[in-house]
Amino acid sequence: MPPLLEVRRLSVAFHTREGAVRAVSDVELELAAGETLAVVGESGSGKSQMLLSMLGLLARNGRAEGSVRLDGEELLGAPEARLAELRGAAVGYVFQDPMTSLNPYLSIGTQLTEPVRLHKGADRATAYRRAIEMLKAVHIPESERRMRQYPHELSGGMRQRVAIAMALMCSPAILIADEPTTALDVTVQAQVLALLREIKDQFGTAVILVTHDLGVIAELADRVHVMYAGRIVERGSVEDIFYRYRHPYTAALKRSVPSWTESRPQRLVAISGNPPNPLRLPPGCAFAPRCAFRLEVCGERLPVLERVTDGHAKACFYAGPLGEEEG
Amino acid sequence: MSAPAFSPEAALSVGAAAPAGRSLWHDAWRRLRHNRAAMTSGVVLGVILFAAVVVPWLSPYNYYSPEWTLLDAPPAFHGGHVFGTDDLGRDLLVRIMWGCRVSLLIGFVASIVSVAIGVVWGTAAGFAGGRVDAVMMRAVDILYSVPFIPFVIVLVVMFGRNVFLIFVAIGAVSWLDIARIVRGQTLSLRSAEFIDAARVSGVRPSAIVARHLVPNLMGIVVIYATLTVPSVILFEAFLSFLGLGVQAPMTSLGVLVSDGASVLRSYPYQLFIPGAFLATIVYCLNDVGDGLRDALDPKER
Numbered sequence: 001m002p003p004l005l006e007v008r009r010l011s012v013a014f015h016t017r018e019g020a021v022r023a024v025s026d027v028e029l030e031l032a033a034g035e036t037l038a039v040v041g042e043s044g045s046g047k048s049q050m051l052l053s054m055l056g057l058l059a060r061n062g063r064a065e066g067s068v069r070l071d072g073e074e075l076l077g078a079p080e081a082r083l084a085e086l087r088g089a090a091v092g093y094v095f096q097d098p099m100t101s102l103n104p105y106l107s108i109g110t111q112l113t114e115p116v117r118l119h120k121g122a123d124r125a126t127a128y129r130r131a132i133e134m135l136k137a138v139h140i141p142e143s144e145r146r147m148r149q150y151p152h153e154l155s156g157g158m159r160q161r162v163a164i165a166m167a168l169m170c171s172p173a174i175l176i177a178d179e180p181t182t183a184l185d186v187t188v189q190a191q192v193l194a195l196l197r198e199i200k201d202q203f204g205t206a207v208i209l210v211t212h213d214l215g216v217i218a219e220l221a222d223r224v225h226v227m228y229a230g231r232i233v234e235r236g237s238v239e240d241i242f243y244r245y246r247h248p249y250t251a252a253l254k255r256s257v258p259s260w261t262e263s264r265p266q267r268l269v270a271i272s273g274n275p276p277n278p279l280r281l282p283p284g285c286a287f288a289p290r291c292a293f294r295l296e297v298c299g300e301r302l303p304v305l306e307r308v309t310d311g312h313a314k315a316c317f318y319a320g321p322l323g324e325e326e327g
Numbered sequence: 328m329s330a331p332a333f334s335p336e337a338a339l340s341v342g343a344a345a346p347a348g349r350s351l352w353h354d355a356w357r358r359l360r361h362n363r364a365a366m367t368s369g370v371v372l373g374v375i376l377f378a379a380v381v382v383p384w385l386s387p388y389n390y391y392s393p394e395w396t397l398l399d400a401p402p403a404f405h406g407g408h409v410f411g412t413d414d415l416g417r418d419l420l421v422r423i424m425w426g427c428r429v430s431l432l433i434g435f436v437a438s439i440v441s442v443a444i445g446v447v448w449g450t451a452a453g454f455a456g457g458r459v460d461a462v463m464m465r466a467v468d469i470l471y472s473v474p475f476i477p478f479v480i481v482l483v484v485m486f487g488r489n490v491f492l493i494f495v496a497i498g499a500v501s502w503l504d505i506a507r508i509v510r511g512q513t514l515s516l517r518s519a520e521f522i523d524a525a526r527v528s529g530v531r532p533s534a535i536v537a538r539h540l541v542p543n544l545m546g547i548v549v550i551y552a553t554l555t556v557p558s559v560i561l562f563e564a565f566l567s568f569l570g571l572g573v574q575a576p577m578t579s580l581g582v583l584v585s586d587g588a589s590v591l592r593s594y595p596y597q598l599f600i601p602g603a604f605l606a607t608i609v610y611c612l613n614d615v616g617d618g619l620r621d622a623l624d625p626k627e628r
């Protein structure tokens with residue numbers, strides 16, 4: 001069975017006054033129905049642009065190349081009208097900050113019902129019932145009353161639930177969650193994650209989870225893609241990425257997560273240096289300038305993804321041990 | 328798609344009652360009703376408007392016939408001239424009511440025209456962005472630099488004097504400010520996440536502008552519109568003073584005030600009575616505008 005979503009050699013570039021900015025380079029990924037795929041990376045590593053380019057929502061100076069197939073249908077270069085049909089109907093999107101992703105001037109009910117009325121041509125009453133049903137699915141009590149309220153009358157966690165309900169209104173095959181917990185309190189984060197897991201079990205929705213929080217991944221994902229400077233540098237199962245990581249960047253990401261298990265307080269470990277300027281990417285591996293395991297070849301040639309074990313691949317020339325391994 | 332499709336039957340099984348029609352305007356009206364100051368001002372405006380329509384119709388006097396035996400008569404209830412007469416013996420009550428008619432008409436029509444043009448122009452420029460935005464806003468800059476009085480004189484010379492021309496002249500100038508303000512707001516709203524959220528749920532650009540952008544602009548537009556009405560009324564007074572506005576014997580509040588100002592020492596009521604009407608109208612408009620802004624903002628409950 002072909003994958004639900006198949007991305008081949010996807011590149012995204014933005015044309016600016018200073019030259020072309022390559023936000024995403026040669027990304028390949030596959031998503032099976034019902035699967036949860038996590039994309040991890042620092043801010044500016046091209047995660048969000050990659051996802052937006054799939055829906056044809058790049059800024060005007062952006063161009064995407066390659067191939068994105070949803071259920072066998074090519075999306076890149078598809079007519080705008082067709083893309084508009086798919087947005088919201090086949091692919092739901094949850095944003096990072098629920099404080100700003102809901103329109104402050106429209107009631108919850110109006111916003112929730114907009115996608116179904118648009119895509120399914122549902123009448124007001126049907127859309128209303130569907131909205132109530134979805135609010136119940138995301139565990140919002142007193143849904144009838146909430147429908148009449150405005151976003152500012154809801155708490156942050158509640159708003160994110162509404163945003164999730166909104167993304168699910170048309171029963172999309174894929175739910176894209178772009179850092180869905182970053183703007184929330186830790187306790188609320190846990191609730192939202194639990195909700196996402198429940199939803200993918202209940203509705204069988206495939207989830208693409210964008211995050212820079214490794215804890216979120218451990219909680220939710222089946223497979224993980226690690227992105228750096230617009231390229232996928234390592235991909236594998238959660239266990240591969242957490243315990244058998246083979247890329248120095250993944251290792252550095254893992255080390256920079258504060259640990260609570262140590263008895264003595266420790267200094268936070270930061271990855272030295274900054275992500276490269278996408279206007280002037282280094283000729284070889286983009287991580288080389290910050291890499292502790294740099295080889296001579298790293299500055300000259302670009303490493304490609306190569307198989308480590310089944311389903312696990314890394315783009316790195318270095319093959320030795322990466323310091324303390326866990327597990 | 329392989330995920331379970333949305334079916335109306337499944338939704339129906341939830342079995343909730345259909346909602347009462349609730350819209351932005353419905354909610355706004357409910358909130359406005361609870362704002363005592365705005366409602367009072369609205370009622371006062373309504374009374375003035377009603378009087379302006381009805382009084383000249385019922386009164387035995389008209390606004391243009393002089394009464395040579397009663398020049399500059401002071402206000403008196405028994406003589407029939409409640410607000411007195413002016414220097415030609417014309418009944419001031421009727422003239423003030425005609426002035427209210429003319430001023431309110433010019434104020435509202437010119438404001439509606441300028442708000443409509445300004446909002447459309449501003450949202451289009453701000454939402455399109457880039458080169459379209461640059462060209463549209465340069466057009467605004469160029470119109471800004473046209474000196475107003477020569478512009479009106481040219482219009483009058485070309486088309487002759489009539490009230491409609493004043494609408495055109497004032498409307499042509501006052502939409503520029505609104506366009507700039509709306510464009511600025513649109514630029515900042517365009518990058519708001521809820522606009523992105525609407526785009527990823529497949530809402531068409533025109534619907535995004537109409538349903539998501541414009542409601543967020545309403546507050547500032549309403550405030551600006553209610554400030555425009557009085558400024559247009561004063562503008563018209565200024566034009567009339569130069570002889571470019573409404574022509575005698577037709578009158579407007581601006582004309583009455585400037586006529587009254589010239590005889591302030593001898594007949595102060597000729598300034599103060601129309602002045603009081605003008606001030607009341609301007610004050611009430613501001614109050615109503617304030618109330619509307621609050622009513623349109625769901626955070627103000």
